[in-house]
């Protein structure tokens with residue numbers, strides 16, 4: 001941690017030094033690019049949008065995504081990839097330096113409703129990466145050169161209805177909630193809601209080939225706030241939309257953020273050998289540079305199956321990782337909003353870059369692996 005803190009203190013000084021002396025000084029609340037509550041001045045302050053310390057609602061996230069596009073039109077393209085069960089847009093965006101490239105990395109947040117730190121992580125990384133592209137932050141000094149190699153795609157809220165339910169913020173979905181909520185078994189309160197709005201756990205619903213055997217987690221055999229895998233593979237609209245998106249994009253790496261345990265779920269027995277150690281290299285680097293540990297290679301598809309990370313591995317041999325941010329205390333209860341920087345950002349700010357840098361380093365090999373595996377995957 002000491003090392004990380006030193007890096008951040010350096011970053012603070014760089015950011016202050018970068019600021020124009022003529023720029024209007026804008027004090028920013030609590031913490032901005034760094035968690036040390038340093039007052040950032042100049043353009044960086046005008047271009048940092050993500051709220052670090054309060055509840056980050058679906059509407060705020062949507063607004064910030066469009067701010068990204070407005071402030072960085074040369075880099076950011078917004079795309080709606082589908083709609084939720086209650087009709088909310090699944091809003092993704094791409095950061096690129098020109099026409100779409102064939103190689104991509106995909107970052108996803110909030111597949112699980114209550115795990116709202118994951119959306120904040122995706123958005124904060126995107127915002128700081130954009131600041132770094134413009135030289136307004138020095139946190140990711142190589143951002144510009146990395147963008148010559150691949151595109152970055154983001155889906156900060158994979159489960160918009162679920163996020164609104166967990167926040168008990170029902171504006172816009174009141175009628176649908178009235179129809180559906182009474183028929184779904186709620187294990188605790190809305191704040192601990194994990195599923196989508198129709199009571200299906202999205203990360204148990206992907207059509208990765210393991211759906212029939214899947215029984216892991218807090219398994220439920222009816223619609224519930226968590227643990228129900230649905231009545232058939234990819235039943236939820238959200239899951240279908242995400243599958244269609246990744247099938248078409250075929251990202252070399254998909255990083256899906258969750259929020260309990262400070263651990264990576266990065267490999268499974270069936271697909272691990274396909275990646276020639278590249279997945280191990282990535283997980284090992286995360287372990288070295290952060291406080292997160294890499295879990296063991298998952299053995300039993302009834303436990304690990306049907307997550308997004310499993311889908312991308314099994315269906316087109318992409319690297320897929322589930323990153324559990326923050327410590328595991330409190331069971332279903334999430335950490336308070338104002339702990340985001342201490343629980344998540346300070347530990348995990350390098351993780352998206354580790355996956356990006358390693359993907360670029362191995363991009364030829366990863367593309368070849370996808371092409372080689374395509375045939376055997378299709379015949380299975």
Ligand SMILES: [Zn+2]
Nearest residue numbers: 112115258259
């Ligand atoms: Zn989760």
